[in-house]
């Protein structure tokens with residue numbers, strides 16, 4: 001029942017507790033400004049879909065409707081179209097994951113798969129272990145289901161297994177219930193880091209020692225700049241790992257098709273949870289992707305994306321070297337979309353953002369990738385969408401802003417007062 005609440009939203013007192021933690025960021029309005037064409041946005045991680053032939057896509061959809069209209073326009077299987085599930089087993093084999101179509105669940109993007117897994121596994125206050133920093137969209141899911149998120153220390157190879165082991169022991173000592181380890185081992189969002197094979201095995205050992213399920217989120221794996229696809233953690237253990245993938249970065253995010261490869265029992269629960277959320281994924285889109293995978297040289301198209309993103313990454317790294325002041329450091333990703341920048345001691349990337357947007361460049365402040373207010377000296381720069389020229393110009397502007405910040409600090413001490421609530425960035429703005 002609606003109560004007085006507040007005048008803007010009379011229902012505010014009636015929301016479930018989980019809805020109360022779903023908050024929009026105070027920096028959201030800045031992202032609205034950042035989408036103006038004069039602003040170079042290094043913020044959003046939008047794939048460069050212009051590089052895809054829209055004509056081929058149009059023909060594909062038209063053919064599916066013409067040849068399979070009655071199936072394409074109908075409800076379908078909750079688990080997803082069997083032909084596409086078969087093709088997904090071939091896609092994941094590129095990461096050395098061996099699986100059967102029965103163990104694949106097709107979802108509306110891998111984002112939905114994260115939501116389903118947490119829905120199936122987590123009670124309020126259950127602990128989810130994540131990297132430092134971690135993907136904002138997953139943090140949003142963990143918050144929505146009232147999980148306790150523990151950021152585990154990461155190093156240059158990503159999630160640190162010793163720190164993970166310690167964090168799990170500490171949680172147990174505190175009487176908490178550890179539930180999931182959520183990791184993005186390849187070209188991580190937002191750090192751009194990649195776990196090597198040894199690291200992956202160590203993480204798996206820690207998970208097995210504590211009897212914890214790993215959620216391996218792997219949407220960027222085919223975007224390795226050297227073309228060498230890293231071996232998935234799931235390739236070494238089909239029982240303790242749910243493996244998530246997506247066509248968002250290799251075909252197009254507008255398709256909204258991702259998947260989970262899960263141990264048998266978990267798979268059944270995921271299908272039931274998915275059916276309650278959306279009955280079934282879109283037959284039309286699944287059949288179009290299936291047709292595209294079958295009839296187009298789709299790995300050639302992925303190569304086109306890779307080469308394009310490599311050129312943009314180089315533009316970003318080269319121009320950071322030129323324009324960023326000493327004391328600023330960044331990661332050098334070997335694939336994917338992102339570099340993670342650390343500003344000199346004492347800087348606050350959130351309070352610097354309004355100045356950056358005034359200087360016509362945008363980024364995502366690091367605090368958004370944590371639930372515990374870490375990351376204030378960090379920012380995520382995406383190189384996937386702007387052209388190399390725009391990236392260079394954006395970095396030049398940003399370097400200027402950082403220098404001004406240094407001058408301001410030298411003159412007036414600490415600057416700025418805008419602070420993001422940790423983990424409260426709204427995913428679609430910064431995905």
Ligand SMILES: Cc1ncc(COP(=O)(O)O)c(C=O)c1O
Nearest residue numbers: 109110111135189246248258431
């Ligand atoms: C690490 C990670 N997981 C999941 C997703 C969600 O992707 P999808 O479009 O498949 O839902 C993203 C999107 O950027 C991501 O970076």
